[in-house]
Amino acid sequence: MGPTSGTGRRPPALDEATLADVATNLWRARKKIAQSAELDSRAARQADRFLGSIEDDLALAGVVVQDHAGRPIGPGMPVEILIYAPQPDLERETVVETVRPSVLLNGRPIQTSQVIVGQPVDPTPTATDE
Template sequence: MCHHRAFRIPPPFWDEPVMAQLAALLDAPRPPEPLDEKSLATAATHLWRAERRLAAPGADAAGRQTARHLRTTRAALAEAGLVLQDHDGEAFHSGRSIEVLLFQDDPSLSAETVLETVRPSIYLRERHIQLGQVIVGRPTREDLRNGHA
């Protein structure tokens, strides 16, 4: 008894049905906490960037090992329902749900094509949680006028 008698509170007196209901509520599984999708998308984007840097030509053995760990991490996230989509080399049309940061003229192209993904699109359980950002290459206007595209 570490508190003075005036501050001691007796235990509550509840009848048996109330005690059973309280026990059932305490034993019930709690719903999972909702994920912070923005933080998850940020972490996945950094994972994606690290993968790309380590996949660059000239990586040493330690870099290749780290890249393997990152690929394994990405696969585990995919199993949990988090998918990262890179858009490099894909055909572009204005109806796609990606953000274009820059249109760049490229005479070697015959149609609008994603040249570089700056930030990947991210899906959590098939729901879009991050819009991808890309740089799109397009045929030059001169090539289009001359009928080369």
């Protein structure tokens, strides 16, 4: 028997949009903790472990969150590109920031990732190049 509310009735099943929101907020919380300068604190490490457990539970239920940061952009990549940003240190178009992650449910996308893509900058020709 599954969880019930105080009235004895089962809570409604989560719809895919709500499930994607939960997974996205979990992803954001973990990123915030990872970026925190106070990650050395016991409380931050404990919170990260709890969030990791939630992420593991979601994965067991078939929910997978994908952060595309650092991945090269290729044809058919299931992302929504919000903006292209010149990046002199890149050799090919690469996701430099994930604004919203992809969320999959049992291998099927229920949320498309939103990303910022870095583009290589062509070197400016100098007088000696001409």
